[in-house]
Amino acid sequence: MEKTFESVPEGALTGSLRDYRAPEGADLVGRVGAFYEWQNLRREHGLWPYARSTETAPQARCEARTDSGQTFAGINFASQDYLSLSSHPAVKQAAIDAIAEYGVHSAGSAALLGNTANSLKLEQGLSEFLGGREIVLYPTGWAAGYGSIQGFVRTNDHVVMDILAHSCLQEGAKAATQNIHYHGHINLDALARKLERIRNNDAQNGIMVVTESLFSMHSDTPDLGAMRALCDRFNATLLVDCAHDLGSIGDDGLGHLGLQNMLDGADIIIGSFSKTFASNGGFIAVRDRATAEYLKYYSATHTFSNALSPVQAASVLTALNIVRSEEGRQLRRKLMDNILYLRAEMTKAGLETLGDPSPIVPVRLGLEGVGRFASRHLSALGGIANLVEYPAVPQGGARFRFQVMASHSFEDIDQVVEILARSMRDADLEYRVSHEGQAAEPRRAGRTGAA
Ligand SMILES: Cc1ncc(COP(=O)(O)O)c(C=O)c1O
Incomplete structure (x- = not known):
């Protein structure tokens, strides 16, 4: 009819x-x-x-x-719970146990008394997963993205980012500097041109190159090795947001950072727990303690926002252990x-x-x-x-x-x-x-x- x-x-x-x-x-x-x-x-x-x-x-x-x-x-097909861990019995039990032990909330900002034994264990587990990096936790993935740029970039520095970079990255850049240079989506030539122009005019200040390992509206991935090479050539810092593929892609679960052998190649890695790791929350992973300590007091979304709850930290830690297992x-x-x-x-x-x-x-x-x-x-x-x-x-x-x-x-x-x-x-x-x-x-x- x-x-x-x-x-x-x-x-x-x-x-x-x-x-x-x-x-x-x-x-x-x-x-x-x-x-x-x-x-x-x-x-x-x-x-x-x-x-x-x-x-x-x-x-x-x-x-x-x-x-x-x-x-x-x-x-x-509208849930981002890619490994279906948010209803996994072990993850649910971990949340229940955390409530029994701690109640449902944390004491305040992680810069004060907000961390718990659970969040410290989570930092440790993530560090092992990411090859020994130092971890700073954030209340959401968005807060981690924002804080990763706002925490490092200052007024005279430059941010060069993919035109499709996530809102948290764009807003973090806007909060940090007016020197924001967008390049065409995963277009390496455009990135190179931007970097060359910036460095020709400014040898003094920092440049942060910002990308994602899996773009969430297009499902595509940049060549991270080539981006690393450009960063080296123009003395820039590479930040990679791996919100969607960390845990869900690759034999070892390291997403495109693992598939492209770039776990060591990114200067700053940021991620979200809200996709594969069964909870709100996010993290920044950096190479050394000094960098992590700086972020803890100078990235506003960590310093001035309440820490992950013990329930969230326990859920994420249990999800992470599953992600890393057979x-x-x-x-x-x-x-x-x-x-x-x-x-x-x-x-x-x-x-x-x-x-x-x-x-x-x-x-x-x-x-x-x-x-x-x-x-x-x-x-x-x-x-x-x-x-x-x-x-x-x-x-x-x-x-x-x-x-x-x-x-x-x-x-x-x-x-x-x-x-x-x-x-x-x-x-x-x-x-x-x-x-x-x-x-x-x-x-x-x-x-x-x-x-
Ligand atoms: C690339 C990217 N970064 C960061 C975020 C923010 O993460 P969250 O939702 O955990 O705050 C998202 C979420 O959609 C994202 O797609």
Whole structure:
């Protein structure tokens, strides 16, 4: 039977968060209302797929609720719990034991009395995992990213970073200096040109080169060895954020730092516990004690924020021990089998996956309007994945970000691919209906577009 779709106002299919980023007027609070109007227009048509909550544990199948209160259930590809450790019995037991021993919170900042026996053990475990580096813990991965730049870079220094570097890195750079130089995404020639220009004009001050070992919207990776060589040539410091691949990728779990033999090559490594390590929290790993001690008192998000709770530290430590064990290796193999199977099945179904195999599988949607419809259809049909749209990705490059877990089964994957293919067919059709009278092409502009 032919499907019928209601026409949706253009305003719900276009526009982006960027439109409301710099409102004008003297009333700081009053001037933000336009965003809510646009958001509500999308919400009225079921096209606001953000700020959803889970009603059950965020495992391979889960129940969830939209921010308008509608509940739905489905196969969940929107959790970043890549090795499925957040519901591992040993991790849960470690959290329970920590509560029994310490209660649920820590005493304050780690610069005062906030550390616990658990956080000290976690520092030790991470140090062993990362080849003997000194570890500084942070309350979130975001705080670690921000603090890693704000802690080291001063007004006259330079930050050279990938245009797609995570918000925590961009904000840390903005807090530290006005000398921020963005280069094209994983473009080594562009990086070299920037470095040469800076050094030709300024031999005195520091340069921090900032990148990620796995970019979380594109699932791609820079050549870290080549970046190291450029840093050596231009006397720069290399910082690598390994939030998404540490623990989840590579036989030893060291992510692309391990795969590219670059564990020693990065001057500063930062990471997050919130993906593979089953808790909020993050860390910075540096080469020596002097550097770590400096960060503890000069990176604001460590010094002036409450330390990880003993429950978080115990959960992460237990997750880390699993990551480093044979069980962790097996989980990574299962995860990679799932990733490869998902990508292959999507391709067979005529869908376009982006980037390289990693727990993040971006699927091209194209125009924002098509993406918004596809997202609504996907959850209505029992699939859960996050919609990513401009400005998080280039305009016309909307995508689903599927996040794969070790606990997914091939059956979960078969079902979600079928649902996804149907959602995208329906989205194309619905988008066309909403544009009746307008040119039907191009509905998947992103195929040839900016991403
Ligand atoms: C590359 C990168 N760095 C840092 C973070 C922040 O980590 P957290 O969510 O643990 O604060 C994220 C989270 O999405 C990330 O993708």
